[in-house]
Amino acid sequence: xxxxxxxxxxxxxxxxxxxxxxxxxxxxxxxxxxxxxxxxxxxxxxxxxxxxxxxxxxxxxxxxxxxxxxxxxxxxxxxxxxxxxxxxxxxxxxxxxxxxxxxxxxxxxxxxxxxxxxxxxxxxxxxxxxxxxxxxxxxxxxxxxxxxxxxxxx
Amino acid sequence: xxxxxxxxxxxxxxxxxxxxxxxxxxxxxxxxxxxxxxxxxxxxxxxxxxxxxxxxxxxxxxxxxxxxxxxxxxxxxxxxxxxxxxxxxxxxxxxxxxxxxxxxxxxxxxxxxxxxxxxxxxxxxxxxxxxxxxxxxxxxxxxxxxxxxxxxxxxxxxxxxxxxxxxxxxxxxxxxxxxxxxxxxxxxxxxxxxxxxxxxxxxxxxxxxxxxxxxxxxxxxxxxxxxxxxxxxxxxxxxxxxxxxxxxxxxxxxxxxxxxxxxxxxxxxxxxxxxxxxxxxxxxxxxxxxxxxxxxxxxxxxxxxxxxxxxxxxxxxxxxxxxxxxxxxxxxxxxxxxxxxxxxxxxxxxxxxxxxxxxxxxxxxxxxxxxxxxxxxxxxxxxxxxxxxxxxxxxxxxx
Amino acid sequence: xxxxxxxxxxxxxxxxxxxxxxxxxxxxxxxxxxxxxxxxxxxxxxxxxxxxxxxxxxxxxxxxxxxxxxxxxxxxxxxxxxxxxxxxxxxxxxxxxxxxxxxxxxxxxxxxxxxxxxxxxxxxxxxxxxxxxxxxxxxxxxxxxxxxxxxxxxxxxxxxxxxxxxxxxxxxxxxxxxxxxxxxxxxxxxxxxxxxxxxxxxxxxxxxxxxxxxxxxxxxxxxxxxxxxxxxxxxxxxxxxxxxxxxxxxxxxxxxxxxxxxxxxxxxxxxxxxxxxxxxxxxxxxxxxxxxxxxxxxxxxxxxxxxxxxxxxxxxxxxxxxx
Numbered sequence: 001x002x003x004x005x006x007x008x009x010x011x012x013x014x015x016x017x018x019x020x021x022x023x024x025x026x027x028x029x030x031x032x033x034x035x036x037x038x039x040x041x042x043x044x045x046x047x048x049x050x051x052x053x054x055x056x057x058x059x060x061x062x063x064x065x066x067x068x069x070x071x072x073x074x075x076x077x078x079x080x081x082x083x084x085x086x087x088x089x090x091x092x093x094x095x096x097x098x099x100x101x102x103x104x105x106x107x108x109x110x111x112x113x114x115x116x117x118x119x120x121x122x123x124x125x126x127x128x129x130x131x132x133x134x135x136x137x138x139x140x141x142x143x144x145x146x147x148x149x150x151x152x153x154x
Numbered sequence: 155x156x157x158x159x160x161x162x163x164x165x166x167x168x169x170x171x172x173x174x175x176x177x178x179x180x181x182x183x184x185x186x187x188x189x190x191x192x193x194x195x196x197x198x199x200x201x202x203x204x205x206x207x208x209x210x211x212x213x214x215x216x217x218x219x220x221x222x223x224x225x226x227x228x229x230x231x232x233x234x235x236x237x238x239x240x241x242x243x244x245x246x247x248x249x250x251x252x253x254x255x256x257x258x259x260x261x262x263x264x265x266x267x268x269x270x271x272x273x274x275x276x277x278x279x280x281x282x283x284x285x286x287x288x289x290x291x292x293x294x295x296x297x298x299x300x301x302x303x304x305x306x307x308x309x310x311x312x313x314x315x316x317x318x319x320x321x322x323x324x325x326x327x328x329x330x331x332x333x334x335x336x337x338x339x340x341x342x343x344x345x346x347x348x349x350x351x352x353x354x355x356x357x358x359x360x361x362x363x364x365x366x367x368x369x370x371x372x373x374x375x376x377x378x379x380x381x382x383x384x385x386x387x388x389x390x391x392x393x394x395x396x397x398x399x400x401x402x403x404x405x406x407x408x409x410x411x412x413x414x415x416x417x418x419x420x421x422x423x424x425x426x427x428x429x430x431x432x433x434x435x436x437x438x439x440x441x442x443x444x445x446x447x448x449x450x451x452x453x454x455x456x457x458x459x460x461x462x463x464x465x466x467x468x469x470x471x472x473x474x475x476x477x478x479x480x481x482x483x484x485x486x487x488x489x490x491x492x493x494x495x496x497x498x499x500x501x502x503x504x505x506x507x508x509x510x511x512x513x514x515x516x517x518x519x520x521x522x523x524x525x526x527x528x529x530x531x532x533x534x535x536x537x538x539x540x541x542x543x544x545x546x547x548x549x550x551x552x553x
Numbered sequence: 554x555x556x557x558x559x560x561x562x563x564x565x566x567x568x569x570x571x572x573x574x575x576x577x578x579x580x581x582x583x584x585x586x587x588x589x590x591x592x593x594x595x596x597x598x599x600x601x602x603x604x605x606x607x608x609x610x611x612x613x614x615x616x617x618x619x620x621x622x623x624x625x626x627x628x629x630x631x632x633x634x635x636x637x638x639x640x641x642x643x644x645x646x647x648x649x650x651x652x653x654x655x656x657x658x659x660x661x662x663x664x665x666x667x668x669x670x671x672x673x674x675x676x677x678x679x680x681x682x683x684x685x686x687x688x689x690x691x692x693x694x695x696x697x698x699x700x701x702x703x704x705x706x707x708x709x710x711x712x713x714x715x716x717x718x719x720x721x722x723x724x725x726x727x728x729x730x731x732x733x734x735x736x737x738x739x740x741x742x743x744x745x746x747x748x749x750x751x752x753x754x755x756x757x758x759x760x761x762x763x764x765x766x767x768x769x770x771x772x773x774x775x776x777x778x779x780x781x782x783x784x785x786x787x788x789x790x791x792x793x794x795x796x797x798x799x800x801x802x803x804x805x806x807x808x809x810x811x812x813x814x815x816x817x818x819x820x821x822x823x824x825x826x827x828x829x830x831x832x833x834x835x836x837x838x839x840x841x842x843x844x845x846x847x848x849x850x851x852x853x854x855x856x857x858x859x860x861x862x863x864x865x866x867x868x869x870x871x872x873x874x875x876x
Contacts, residue, residue, distance in 0.1 A: 098367025
């Protein structure tokens with residue numbers, strides 16, 4: 001439906017990285033943590049795609065996978081692989097103010113640290129939630145009946 | 155109170171919040187000079203819970219994210235799963251799905267208009283609007299059997315078909331809604347004391363809205379021309395003729411205008427859907443239980459804005475990851491910011507203007523079957539009709 | 554004998570008993586009207602069509618636990634409900650319901666009543682101030698701001714009939730049309746009547762002037778921390794204020810309650826109800842306006858309007874004096 005050949009253009013703009021198309025309007029670009037800022041800037045400048053819909057965090061067991069869903073005429077998702085031992089990613093604070101809530105959420109639920117985020121208070125979990133327990137990581141099991149659920153001290 | 159600032163906490167429980175959330179406002183006199191928000195009081199761990207359930211169980215779990223936009227979340231989710239499965243949903247199924255989408259938007263916007271009126275103490279409008287919301291709720295009950303969690307979606311289509319009588323009945327009740335809507339549009343945009351409370355309140359410029367990644371009617375009221383229904387067509391929206399409503403007011407008045415006009419657009423769309431309704435199956439006959447490995451992102455224009463679901467499957471019966479991004483999440487930060495500089499009195503309406511999601515009530519209709527006391531089983535339908543007739547006959551109240 | 558008579562005046566009619574009973578009836582009427590204007594039913598189950606609902610509400614509050622916040626000033630916190638209830642009740646004793654005169658009226662009682670009616674607002678402010686919670690502090694400051702907004706127009710509006718009748722005595726003012734036969738004063742004073750209605754609405758803190766206790770903004774305003782008996786007293790005070798205020802407006806602007814004891818009583822009931830109906834319509838037709846908008850509204854429109862009215866009345870007086 002779109003007039004522009006996004007697959008070709010994206011391939012040119014992100015030369016050297018993997019660009020995939022899953023359906024008519026869904027494009028996936030793999031970038032590294034260092035190139036994240038440049039990639040967002042490219043999307044903004046060359047494709048005028050600036051709306052950050054969300055950031056999806058996933059635990060791939062050997063690493064974390066972050067998907068930055070940018071939507072405009074088409075949806076371009078920047079996927080970033082992060083080291084599980086050192087879960088750090090540059091924050092998009094300066095580029096898209098809307099990323100702050102999603103980064104706070106990631107910090108809460110995955111323990112991923114967005115470097116440069118101005119305000120990393122707890123957003124979703126209670127204040128007294130045990131430190132270092134990140135519920136959406138795969139090594140955290142949902143408690144079965146009879147098992148005690150994790151909770152804060154109070 | 156002079157130069158001294160006090161911090162007033164609003165929430166987690168406060169009369170104007172229908173759902174727990176916490177806001178800290180630094181105020182000087184009546185003016186707000188700082189605002190912070192904290193959510194998460196309703197965190198139920200649904201994303202984690204989805205990883206433990208199969209695809210159908212997830213569907214009904216996700217339906218319960220929100221009482222008002224339950225259909226939005228399920229539609230968004232099934233679209234993602236259907237995309238991974240490469241299912242082709244029959245046309246009639248898509249039309250029915252879209253019909254419920256638009257009816258849901260209708261009742262959600264009616265609800266919002268009532269709540270907005272209540273937040274500024276205009277209870278008369280609140281009562282009037284909610285009376286007419288009942289009409290929409292009845293239609294929804296007619297279609298799906300439920301007033302709140304419709305449970306009409308299934309992977310590959312919808313679960314219930316629409317009969318010819320139902321179609322006629324729904325078309326008939328639309329006229330009443332249209333007539334009443336004109337009146338509310340006039341009140342909402344002309345009543346002086348209501349206007350005094352919403353004009354110039356909660357300002358959010360277009361540039362700021364872009365930067366804060368605002369969505370839905372909130373963004374459209376700031377002049378941002380975004381609507382997933384048009385930009386990323388799904389379901390039957392490709393066949394429909396509708397306008398995307400925007401406003402350059404950038405304040406609460408703009409949000410009222412956008413929502414009221416969207417109701418009119420939705421009414422038009424429902425009419426089109428019902429007249430064009432194609433014949434055929436309503437769902438795919440055979441849907442595999444195991445979903446092949448893959449991932450998909452689905453977008454949906456919920457009444458409150460863009461809803462995003464991400465599903466990753468791993469070839470088993472259970473999804474690997476389900477991520478839900480509700481529209482309120484995208485708008486809350488922006489709404490909190492838009493309050494700074496206005497008065498304490500504007501807090502409720504400014505926060506309510508993004509229509510924060512809150513859970514809806516459920517209902518019970520059980521009468522015990524006791525022969526000794528002459529009790530009998532009354533169906534909900536009978537009970538309802540009895541109530542409506544009783545009030546009409548004895549009290550002159552019209553529903 | 555005189556002592557018993559005075560006791561009856563104070564305790565039964567038009568004193569405490571009559572005021573409490575009739576004011577709860579007025580509250581029921583107001584709620585019912587407000588509900589019907591919104592296509593609702595209003596109170597329904599307690600007594601005939603819910604007529605006993607306000608009584609039931611107040612009795613329920615009296616039976617509830619009474620909590621005093623730890624940080625509140627206990628003496629002031631406990632004093633305020635009593636003070637405000639006593640002041641409106643005392644003001645009600647000056648209403649000219651006994652024939653054309655009230656038993657204890659004197660030259661200048663209008664001013665006393667006007668001040669007695671101002672006390673509840675101050676009591677409300679102090680109640681909020683001494684209960685020390687953010688919401689009651691904000692509510693308290695709003696009460697005071699609103700008081701400054703409506704009090705002057707209210708006094709100016711009350712001044713109009715006083716100037717017309719040439720007296721500061723409520724009984725003389727309300728009997729002025731009866732004694733002088735000049736019934737035309739009622740249409741002449743329409744502007745002042747309107748101003749008095751709106752300012753009374755503000756005094757009662759009802760929509761559109763209910764910003765001090767706006768539920769969605771400041772929870773309960775100054776009364777946030779109150780519960781049990783004390784909240785019940787404030788409720789009763791509000792009801793009696795509704796009665797006394799409407800009866801005062803009816804006495805001053807609608808020709809008083811003349812024509813003997815029975816006719817006088819019927820007039821009192823009917824005219825007060827008429828004023829309450831007008832107040833209910835205003836309540837149903839408006840949204841709550843902000844505190845700064847209230848101040849602007851009353852100084853921009855209400856105060857000048859009452860001054861214009863005063864000028865009209867003075868001109869008429871002057872013209873009549875010459876003729």
